[in-house]
Amino acid sequence: MLIAGFLVSMIGFGARSGMGLYLDPMTVELGWSRETYALAMALQNIMWGIGLPVAGAIVDRYGPVWVIAGGSVIYALGFWGMTISDTSTMLYLTGGVLTGAGIAFTSFTLAVATMVRAVGPEKRSLVMGIGTAAGSVGQIVLSPFAQSMISQFGWSNALLIMGVCTLCIIPLALLLPSYPEFDEPETAGISLSDALREALHHRGYILLTIGFFVCGFHVTFIMVHLPAYVVDLGLSGSVAAWCLALIGVFNIIGAIGVGLYGQRHNNSNGLCFIYAARALVISVLLVMPKTEFTLYLFACTMGLLWLSTVPLTTGVVTKIFGVRYMATLFSIVFLSHQVGSFIGVWLGGYIHDLTGSYDAVWQVGVVLGVVAAVLHAPINETPLTRTAKVAL
8 A cells, every 4th residue: 555655646746747848849839938838837736736625635534545546537638638738728727727636636645645544653754755755756757758758759649648657546546545544533533624723723733834835936946947047057958957857866865864854853843954954055056156066966955855845744734633634734734835836936937037037036035945944943743632622
């Protein structure tokens, strides 16, 4: 079951990681602007964020099997729809809304929520780290595969092939427990609506949600705009490609590393360090000479900090509220991440068009990193006491 969850996470995240590869061939052939494709991808991120709480609530209520299996069909339909999109509106509906919904319903967070129920509390942080690292494995494997398919068969056939790959999630989903049973008596008398009320009145949960906005801003801005930033510096496109690859490789190390850290240490303190370290790494990039070595060093260090926030953020949620409604509660936090993603993508393009440089956006990233570090400092991870609630 853990292997199946890992593979679901790998395929679901990996398939979307290559979306940027279709930008150039698709826009050139169809005569669209880059803004058209970028807006579709922004809508995809927002739909992912909106759809995930719905998917999480269904998983918490009925189990993950049919949610994830159904999501893979929607995901594949989104890829297919992109191949027949001949207007921008059609692309927004297929590559944006439909594909975004498919990503939400096959999200690695749903797989992780299932995986953590199969292990004891002392192993959950490590499993979260492994589940998160699976996404980067998918990025490393499926992004080059997608590029190879585009080169050999064209962008339209490559999209169809990737859609078939997402359908491989269906048999993997069937290996997951239809309704995982686990022993968590402290949440036995808590309904989903009770859990939501608890979370929305918990200061730590609110701070965690606000802070995750910053993660989305950083990650998506860098993923989408770093290649253009590297080229603007006069370096080759291959340097940009290697930077993205290094981020993926080092993210695996970072995600598993913080998973081990979270088993024994305070998760919110770890988040403080990660966000502060991001601010420092970006600051160093701004003041250092822009050489290939500098960019590779930036990619390696940022990769260590990339999605290492996810195991610790899910760890805070499970420590405070338990795992019974983890999929729903983390999905709401993740919506904030996707709002940050949307703004990071849009602001990067807007500021560059306005000033001809990304420097102002990098500076905003530094400030947001410091703010996020401060926000996580007062979070109290003490589990909620629900004795009185259950008694009622």
